[in-house]
Amino acid sequence: MMSVLVWSSLFLSAALILLSSRKKKSGNGNQPPGPPGWPIIGNILYLGTVPHQDFYKLRSNYGPVLWLKLGSINTMCIDNLIENIEEDTSAVQTRGELGEVDLSQYLFFVAFNLLGKLTLSRDLLDSQSKEGQEFVAAMKKVVEWTGKPNLADFLPFLKRLDPQGIKRNLMRDMGCSLKIMSGFVKERVEEQCNREKTNKDFLDGLLEYEGDGKEGPDRISDQNVKITILEMFFAGSETTSSTIEGAIAELLRNPEFM
Numbered sequence: 001m002m003s004v005l006v007w008s009s010l011f012l013s014a015a016l017i018l019l020s021s022r023k024k025k026s027g028n029g030n031q032p033p034g035p036p037g038w039p040i041i042g043n044i045l046y047l048g049t050v051p052h053q054d055f056y057k058l059r060s061n062y063g064p065v066l067w068l069k070l071g072s073i074n075t076m077c078i079d080n081l082i083e084n085i086e087e088d089t090s091a092v093q094t095r096g097e098l099g100e101v102d103l104s105q106y107l108f109f110v111a112f113n114l115l116g117k118l119t120l121s122r123d124l125l126d127s128q129s130k131e132g133q134e135f136v137a138a139m140k141k142v143v144e145w146t147g148k149p150n151l152a153d154f155l156p157f158l159k160r161l162d163p164q165g166i167k168r169n170l171m172r173d174m175g176c177s178l179k180i181m182s183g184f185v186k187e188r189v190e191e192q193c194n195r196e197k198t199n200k201d202f203l204d205g206l207l208e209y210e211g212d213g214k215e216g217p218d219r220i221s222d223q224n225v226k227i228t229i230l231e232m233f234f235a236g237s238e239t240t241s242s243t244i245e246g247a248i249a250e251l252l253r254n255p256e257f258m
């Protein structure tokens, strides 16, 4: 009798978990759509040895933004990069131009814009946003200056002289980025009371942070909020874009893996 009870309660719990994990088939307000998953393993069985081809097949049912549960890890897959590149190429071609895409620049802007959405909920590439455009231009210059070989790094006595003007230019463009970021943060602080609290971004998290003042600060200073967000852009843009560029180059060299 006891074992019947144990088995039936196990069966009932498994059925409940199964139902609750499978009912999210087409996504809810905050979550993109995705295929139903199994308890514990989630959607792992959907992915075979060539996952990007499986993503491509799932895309025809669920669209370019897909929600998968891989084991216990929720994963959002975004698969419209190639489509965007194709659209932009044909737009350029219809203007009578050659239609070549500078993939490296393109991917940098994709990664940059993704970070803009995650940290600030802003479309920094929106042609209507003057600050967005200025921010992208200033940050791009900062990334370029930091990547330039600097003679003064090898001959420290040249540091004060700054013979290539790298430090000077870097300070100017960094100052410009910080100034624009100050504007973004100020704008958010002003609109915070009216803001929808369900869609929080990284900036909300930093502004709302409350520590105990013992092991760390009780709040994050305005200057640190700005610097932390800038750091996300520096750390997350070129790393991401050059990794994707490298992966695309490898796929082009080895098309049999596509």
Ligand code: HEM
Pocket (backbone or CB within 6 Å): 115, 231, 232, 235, 236, 237, 239, 240, 243
């Ligand atoms: C393929 C993409 C990426 C690669 C290859 C990469 C690589 C790295 C490496 C090697 C470090 C240094 C770790 C160390 O020295 O301890 C680092 C640090 C860091 N990365 Fe990434 N990263 C990537 C993407 C990102 C993204 C998307 C973000 C932010 C959204 C990010 C934020 C950071 C931050 C904030 C640090 C500094 C951590 C610290 O101060 O200890 N990274 N990353």
